[in-house]
Structures are given as C-alpha cells and as structure tokens.
Amino acid sequence: MTEHMHPGSSRKRRVSHDPSVDPITGAIAAPAANREPRFVLPARDEFARSKLEGFVARAGRRPNVLVILMDDVGWGDFGCYGGGVALGAPTPNVDRLAREGLLLTSCYSEPSCTPTRASIMTGRLPMRHGLLVPPMYGMPGGLQGEVTLPQLLSDAGYVTQAVGKWHLGENRESQPQHVGFDDFYGFLSVSDMYTEWRDPYFFPEVVYSDARTDWVKNIPFNKCFVHAARDRDLEEVEEVTIPVLSLLDDKWCSYSEDFIERMADSERPWFLYHCTRGAHFDNYPHPDFLGRSPAKHPYKDALVELDEICGRLVEALERTGQLDSTMVVISSDNGPEMETWPDSAFTPFRCAKGSTWEGGVRVPAIVSWPGMIDPGRATDGIVHLLDLFATCATLAGAADRLPADRYLDAVDQTSFFLAPADDGEVVSNRKFQHYWLTANYSALRVGEYKYMLTSITDDDTDVLNPGGFTGSVQHYAYGRLYNLYLDPKESRSYMIRKLVYIDAILAEMARHRRTFRDWPNKPTLHAQ
Numbered sequence: 001m002t003e004h005m006h007p008g009s010s011r012k013r014r015v016s017h018d019p020s021v022d023p024i025t026g027a028i029a030a031p032a033a034n035r036e037p038r039f040v041l042p043a044r045d046e047f048a049r050s051k052l053e054g055f056v057a058r059a060g061r062r063p064n065v066l067v068i069l070m071d072d073v074g075w076g077d078f079g080c081y082g083g084g085v086a087l088g089a090p091t092p093n094v095d096r097l098a099r100e101g102l103l104l105t106s107c108y109s110e111p112s113c114t115p116t117r118a119s120i121m122t123g124r125l126p127m128r129h130g131l132l133v134p135p136m137y138g139m140p141g142g143l144q145g146e147v148t149l150p151q152l153l154s155d156a157g158y159v160t161q162a163v164g165k166w167h168l169g170e171n172r173e174s175q176p177q178h179v180g181f182d183d184f185y186g187f188l189s190v191s192d193m194y195t196e197w198r199d200p201y202f203f204p205e206v207v208y209s210d211a212r213t214d215w216v217k218n219i220p221f222n223k224c225f226v227h228a229a230r231d232r233d234l235e236e237v238e239e240v241t242i243p244v245l246s247l248l249d250d251k252w253c254s255y256s257e258d259f260i261e262r263m264a265d266s267e268r269p270w271f272l273y274h275c276t277r278g279a280h281f282d283n284y285p286h287p288d289f290l291g292r293s294p295a296k297h298p299y300k301d302a303l304v305e306l307d308e309i310c311g312r313l314v315e316a317l318e319r320t321g322q323l324d325s326t327m328v329v330i331s332s333d334n335g336p337e338m339e340t341w342p343d344s345a346f347t348p349f350r351c352a353k354g355s356t357w358e359g360g361v362r363v364p365a366i367v368s369w370p371g372m373i374d375p376g377r378a379t380d381g382i383v384h385l386l387d388l389f390a391t392c393a394t395l396a397g398a399a400d401r402l403p404a405d406r407y408l409d410a411v412d413q414t415s416f417f418l419a420p421a422d423d424g425e426v427v428s429n430r431k432f433q434h435y436w437l438t439a440n441y442s443a444l445r446v447g448e449y450k451y452m453l454t455s456i457t458d459d460d461t462d463v464l465n466p467g468g469f470t471g472s473v474q475h476y477a478y479g480r481l482y483n484l485y486l487d488p489k490e491s492r493s494y495m496i497r498k499l500v501y502i503d504a505i506l507a508e509m510a511r512h513r514r515t516f517r518d519w520p521n522k523p524t525l526h527a528q
C-alpha cells in the first residue's frame with residue numbers, strides 16, 4: 001500500500017460540513033420503514049461514499065473487518081480511557097491503536113454478554129431477537145430465524161471466521177457454523193462455566209464431593225472447546241480444565257494469526273470475529289503473564305495479555321500487508337463485572353454489568369483503519385455495538401441486502417467512522433440510545449440527556465455488591481432525567497428544571513414502542 005492509499009490525511013479531500021447539527025434538535029430520517037432513524041448529514045455521507053469507492057477502486061475489493069470483542073472489560077480499563085498504568089495494567093497496544101484511529105466515548109452494549117453478542121449478529125435489540133439473558137449450562141440460544149451478519153457478509157463474498165467465545169447457545173441451530181461462519185474455533189459458552197465447579201476456592205462443596213462433581217459432569221453442557229467447519233458437526237478439541245483455560249487466549253490468538261496469514265493472498269475479503277476468553281471471571285493467567293502486571297492481580301494480568309493479543313493481531317495484519325485494507329474494532333461486550341471484586345474492572349460511571357446505568361452498558365470502543373479513518377479522533381457521538389451490522393453491510397457493498405421483513409435497530413455508522421478528524425460534527429449518525437433491562441424498557445438517551453423510567457437498584461440497602469445483577473427492578477413515578485455530562489454517576493435527577501425536553505423524549509419512546517407493534521418479534525427466551 002502506498003501513500004495514495006491515504007485520502008483521509010489529505011486536506012484537499014476535505015469537504016465542507018455543516019457543524020451546526022445539534023444532538024437534540026438535529027433532523028432525522030429513516031432509510032426505510034423498518035430501519036432506525038438517523039441524522040440527516042448528506043455532506044458527510046457523500047464524503048464517505050466517495051472515500052469508500054476510492055478504496056474499492058484502488059484495492060480491487062471490499063475491505064476486511066476484524067472485530068476483537070473482549071469479555072467484561074471495563075470502559076476505563078485501557079490507558080487511553082484513563083486506566084492502563086494508572087490502574088496497574090498497562091495497555092500500550094490498545095492505546096496506540098486509539099491514537100492512530102477513532103476512540104468512542106459513548107459506545108453502548110447491552111447489559112450482559114449474550115444480548116450484546118446476539119445484537120451484533122442481528123443488528124437488532126434483544127427484545128427483537130429474543131436473547132435477553134445469557135444461556136448457561138447447556139441452555140439453548142436463539143439465533144434461528146435471524147439474518148446474521150456473517151451470513152450477510154458471506155453472501156457478499158466474504159470469508160467468515162469466528163474465534164473464541166461464542167455464548168449464543170449450544171443448540172445446533174445457534175452454533176456459529178450454522179449461522180454464517182465458514183469456520184469456528186473456540187468455546188460455546190462463557191469462561192466461568194468451565195471452571196467454577198473445578199476450583200476448590202470457589203466451589204469446595206462440589207470439588208470435595210464426588211456426588212456433586214458427578215452431578216455437574218452429567219449436566220448436558222459441552223465441557224470442551226471445539227472446532228467446526230460450515231454446516232458440519234462440532235469436533236471437540238480439548239476439555240477445558242483450569243490449566244487448559246489459562247492457555248486459551250494464546251491458542252485462539254494463534255488461530256486468528258494463522259487465519260490472517262492465510263488470507264494475505266485471498267482474492268476475497270474477510271470478516272474475523274475474534275472474541276477473547278478474558279477478562280471474564282475467573283481469570284487464571286497464562287504462565288507467561290502470571291504476575292506480569294504491576295498490580296499482580298489475575299484480572300490485571302489477563303488485561304495485559306489481552307493488550308498483547310491486540311498487538312499480535314495488528315502485527316499479523318501489518319506483516320501480511322493487510323493493515324490498510326482492514327477495519328479493526330476493539331470493544332467489550334458489556335460494562336465491568338463488579339460482583340466478583342477484586343477480580344473486576346473499572347468504569348467511571350454508575351453501577352456495572354447487568355444494569356442499564358451507564359456503568360452497565362458504556363463500553364470502550366476503538367476503530368482503526370489506516371488511511372481511511374483519520375488518526376487521533378475522540379468523539380462522544382452515540383454508537384451501539386449493533387450498529388456494526390449495518391456498517392459492515394455498507395463496507396461490504398451489501399447495504400441493499402439488509403432484511404426488509406423485520407425491524408433493524410442498527411444505524412449505518414460508516415460515514416461517521418470515515419469522517420475527517422476535523423469534521424466538526426458533535427454527533428454520530430445515531431440520535432437515540434434505547435436502554436432495555438431484560439424485558440423492561442428502561443431509558444432513552446438523546447444528546448447529553450438520559451431519561452430513565454426503570455432501573456435496577458444498586459444501593460447498599462438492597463444489594464451486597466455494587467453490581468448490576470443483584471438489585472431489584474424499580475420504576476419511577478415520573479421518570480428521572482440525568483445530564484450525563486454534568487452527572488456521569490446519574491445521581492441527581494434534573495427533570496424538574498428541564499421539562500422542555502420531555503415531550504420530545506416521550507415522542508421518541510412512543511415511536512420506539514410502535515416499532516414492536518408494527519414489526520412483531522420472536523418470543524423472548526429466558527426472560528427473568
């Protein structure tokens with residue numbers, strides 16, 4: 001790749017933008033009846049369309065996409081978000097990617113693993129795809145009947161590879177090789193399910209009881225990590241004991257490095273969905289990383305390893321000449337887990353994983369694509385991870401293949417990602433963030449305001465830990481309005497002085513509810 005691959009760095013390519021779009025009053029339109037409305041920004045869209053067409057013309061093919069999705073890593077854990085060395089776990093590789101790319105401060109997930117992952121796969125909120133909570137110990141998932149991102153990309157000519165944690169159900173029809181991936185190498189569930197009953201510190205009553213150990217072993221869930229090729233049955237690779245688990249992130253990274261190497265000469269673009277084991281509890285660091293972090297704590301050692309894995313995957317792209325043709329996204333699937341302290345992560349926001357407070361759903365997100373995404377840009381524009389569905393479709397030239405028979409919550413963020421660093425807009429392409437707490441509609445964010453109707457309690461009188469899973473659901477009589485810029489801890493309702501916003505907020509909530517009437521969904525699974 002040569003210097004002409006870097007149109008974004010050329011001032012001459014800049015187009016004039018209207019920096020007057022306001023996050024509250026800016027006009028929106030829906031691309032289709034079944035699509036989420038988005039800001040109307042024609043100059044930004046035209047700039048990105050031309051930039052992407054230029055890339056395709058030069059490269060002779062569509063771009064690759066590498067998504068590195070970490071587990072339970074907190075918004076603030078990386079150095080570029082204020083953590084890193086300050087919290088005893090340096091993250092130089094992630095920090096470098098942030099400097100060289102786009103750092104998002106208002107990227108949203110769902111409150112826990114599976115709902116987020118299923119939303120990325122479908123471009124739809126959990127209340128539409130039905131996966132409201134994580135399936136555990138062999139419970140089925142629910143991707144059947146959905147149009148998935150890997151299938152969409154596969155139909156557009158992409159090679160599709162999933163590596164690492166899946167956690168969308170162990171049932172055959174929810175397995176990755178049956179929902180559009182050409183190949184899968186990883187485990188079907190979540191880290192703790194493989195280890196908690198094997199660890200005498202956490203589960204002495206199982207480990208020291210033959211009866212209970214046998215009972216767990218007979219629960220029908222897969223205790224191995226697996227390999228699967230498209231449309232084929234799973235092959236078990238190895239049982240995930242604790243020593244095996246400590247090596248998984250390294251093994252999975254090697255598998256992805258091999259994939260990237262193999263793709264160097266491919267005429268087809270590719271999609272690599274690399275989901276790490278870490279840093280979900282409980283962390284048993286790889287021997288090479290034991291005590292590597294200044295904190296010397298297993299969670300922090302795992303974080304240092306995850307940072308190195310990001311470095312290895314990017315290095316593989318560089319080595320094989322694919323860095324300039326690959327959009328890299330690094331994120332986490334939910335806010336930090338705070339109920340396993342001190343094996344826990346960092347957020348400056350209220351509460352944690354499991355909740356719809358900002359701490360539960362605000363995740364780190366870095367998007368990097370040298371030459372196409374300008375370096376050094378940090379933005380508070382609202383993005384939901386499920387926007388990757390529509391964004392990747394545009395990158396793949398498959399925007400016209402998005403399903404029309406169901407509601408899509410995904411907003412195409414391509415033109416936001418590709419916008420020049422001095423774009424001047426304070427908004428992404430998404431205007432609204434809708435929060436759902438399992439089957440309860442919880443809140444709406446627009447601009448810096450968040451209007452909350454329902455939340456989970458996180459005060460000491462109701463929960464033992466400051467986490468998001470152990471509170472009770474509370475409904476507010478009048479709703480609460482938080483200014484997230486003045487009050488990131490969501491502790492002071494501002495509503496009584498800001499009533500001017502309420503009608504607009506309620507109108508959008510009503511529109512959102514109507515989409516469920518107009519576009520019926522599958523039954524929800526595992527609702528609590």
Ligand code: CA
Nearest residue numbers: 071072113333
């Ligand atoms: Ca998670």
